[in-house]
Amino acid sequence: MKKKLLAFLMAGTMALSLAACGGAAATDGGASTDGGASTDTAAASTTSDSGEYDLRVLNGKPEINDQLQTLAAKYEEETGVKVKIETIGGDEKASDALKGYYQADNMPDIFFVETNDIPDWDGKLVDLAGEQWTEDTDGELIVDGKTYGFPYSIEATALGYNKEILDKAGVDPSKLTTPAAWKEAAATIDSKKDELGITAVFGWCTEPSNLGWSSGTHVFGQYLDAGQAWDDRTYIDMLNDGGKIDEARMKDFADFIGMMNEYSDPDLVIDGNYDMQVNGFAEGKYAFVTQGNWIAANMVTNDAYTGFECGFAPYAFEDGLDTIIGGVPNFWAVYADGNVDAAKAFLQWCSEDSAQQIFVEEAQLISPYSDCAYTSDAPFAASIASYISSGKISYWHTMEKKSGLEDKTSVVFNQYAQGALDADSFVSTMAQVIESYYAE
Amino acid sequence: MHTKEKTSSVIAKVVIAVIVAIYVLFPFALVVLNSCKAKNDITNNPIGFEGASFSQLLQNLNDVINNKSFLFWNAFGYSALITVLSLVLLALFGAMAAWVICRNKTKWSLAIYFTFIASMIIPFQVVMLPLISTFREAGNFIGIPMLMSVQGIVFAYLGFGGAMTVFILNGFIKGIPYDLEEAASIDGCSPEQTFFRVIFPLLTPVITTVTILNGMWIWNDYLLPSLMLGRSGDIKTLPIAVQAFVGSYVKQWNLILTGALLAILPMVILFLIAQKQIMKGMIEGAVKG
């Protein structure tokens, strides 16, 4: 009797385990060919606790969470559709967390994607081509001819400057388009540090554990795209072809970074943090800062920010590189097995007037929609607009590099700033680190 | 034996003890101190008292508790619910299983016992990735979600905590004279009555021990809940909720440290109340584990 029962027990658990294996292997076919049925099971098994909402939106930018909650309330007020905004915070990359959601069958209807996430979601996203909003923007994410991403903001980065300090030091930011001009300007400002009341010329930080995205993605992106035309993919294609770099260009870039290291705040450059960097710039301690327009939101909440005019100057590490880099940092994509119609309607509404007002005026984002009636008075917004209108903006292909590369390259930037590497060994180390990461 | 220790050596010992205590308690003091400050005061001078005030502490507490991405009471409630449910079930089912294993010397019970012991060495990393897919499929199979759900994570804690619980309880049950059970059986008690009326009440001290050990582990656990509950879902435990402050762009130290204070406070209060039992439990757990 006992043996029989144990056998039954074992058989039962075996059956369960086999089902688990079989199910795992069959997920792919099930999801793509039989979308309808799997939608139902997914909905039944996971939405028990969020059933009162019509639409779930997963947001990857914790800093605009409050504004998105306002947005959802407004949408409900206007249309009666209940939208739930969920925000992923934390140090970990939000797109990694999303993968866990997929594993757990807990996918929201709308979620954020970055360009290099798209291959992971192959066959699971809705093609948004033909939606009305696509006519009002050039920023939508198109991969292999299909429109996957809804853009909600434009971000741009270059060397942000404090116009007041440059004026006082007699430096004209529009002339900073050659390495020589940069060197001269940096030396000039450095020599007048005391009289300008600044700590250092550059607020530049290479701390890798928390701020690796800044050096490893954004500053590294200048190597890839500075001075390039919007659709020029030369250096990103080289990089994604097994991790190759153009050594001559990287050397010029290294020399420029070397200059930044030399004139940086030694308390910030190696082991500082985002707060220190942004607050330092907002409080007028640095003439330049190596971040993008997203710091505006942090600057305006700093009581010591006097409202000085800000703008961007290009990373001119070779003569004539006079563009800033930018683009849409991440997009909202619609999950194919979710509530697709409601999601499409919500996105259309988000491109329209009442949503744009919240995006631009409350969340301080820069709208990618040509018919947007609101203009941001945020720091940097005017400068970005003038670069865009004169066509001097390069697309940031840095978002298309292999996932996790920034964790590796940021350490190399940090070693360079610590003085463990010189310009030449920075180039050779960078080449080797990138190549071996792509080889994994 | 009772020779008086030299005054110099007494002083030396006290001085060392105090220095070590400062080193050990310093981080706690910093958390409390900086929870009483505004963000800028923390960055300007993390160890000074400038800007520290009780009203600022209330302000921070208010910000943390009402923060939309922290949802303190929600997280606290789920942490408490998950911990209590897991502990009750572990104690009950653990005692039941340990009793059966201990009182039946068959090759089955031995095999089960040694599997439990051997499994204690398996690092979590070995099972964490397949665990998620197993739970997803199991949830689909039985029609009850096992991921992003309280029942799922309680079930997982039952599985992960089972081995050590059985091991410690087994050691204790061995020491209970079998005569007690025979006497009960002669009095007409069925096996289950014997267990619940005679054995289970005797287990109180050792159940306290395993509950303390498991409780500290479950309350503080980060990796398992972050994988099984997700980091933005409705169900969050306290360690995950604290992480919600640590945005990838902004480090709001005043809120992070106040959140940390709230997360460690229940443990510290519990420790102050039940100091002796907790220390005793931890020692027994180690000596037997």
Next chain:
Amino acid sequence: MKEASSIKRIVSFICLIAGIGLFVWAMALDFSGADVKYRGWLFILGVIGIIAGLYLFPTLKYHRTIINIIFLFPLLFAFFITVILPMFLGLFYSFTDWNGIEYHNFVGVENYAKMFRQPSFVWSILITALFVVANMILVNLVAFLLALLCTSKLKGMGFFRAAYFLPNLIGGIVLGYIWQFIFANVVTMMTNSLFNVRHSMLANTNTAFAGIVIVYIWQYAGYIMLIYITGLNTVPGDVLEAAAIDGANPVQTLFEIKIPMIAPTITICTFLTLTSAFKQFDVNLSLTNGAGAVPSFMGEFITNGTEMLALNIYSTAITERSYSYAQSKAFLFFVILACVSIIQVRISNKKEVEL
């Protein structure tokens, strides 16, 4: 009595039949793919019915066996689903190209062969070994000294004992953030004024590693100390008295009486520090996230200077999205841990016998 048992018999059969019926119904709904919310309830009621039916099953001979099975089932079932099954699935996946969701091909031992050619992973193994050795020595030494301190007959030692134990109550992730704050703000300020070292300890690979060790000792020494105190308290007073009468000085008492007599405690403590240091994850993640430069190792510049095994496995899976590769690394981790534990227990047992 007879009547009661016939009622019991009927109830038992009803429960069994109803339970099996509900169970089969739930399964049928599952396989037919019907979308019904009550499927889970049917399943639970079915299982409860079966258990109740078995419990009331009219047999005296097998009643004990049935009780045994019912008592074992919940814990064993949970253990099987959460530990045993994923472990074997994981072993299987480590030979495939599993991506966390599905697999397409078998790759044989490719994943295992690859890891030894990857300098950053070999580095992780080495640094973990170093961390384990450093902690086994330091934590035990610190804990033992504190235990000696706390067992000396001075007033107020109860307070110190509790204080030293306190850090052990805090979870790794919260603790990591607290220490990150301390290293970033306080320690740098101190090293700057004392040694004129301007940068955070965490910016340099060696000192960052030391930082993790410091935090670990801070967290763990108090706990190990408690166990040593228990061990020291078992040393009989009359033995110590006899030694004192024979004129042994405190150092001799320590090395010739106390330490030999608490050998089993030393075994337990080294074992505890060994396994827990091996599995270190939370503090590693929240303090450095593994970053750190090593200029030349196996001919390469390495950027994960402080990344220990558990974190390396985690980031291989989660950041780099190589699930099957991470799974095979995890298995190697398991094998290393198992071997080291067995060797350690063997050696300690031998030592105890010799003493």
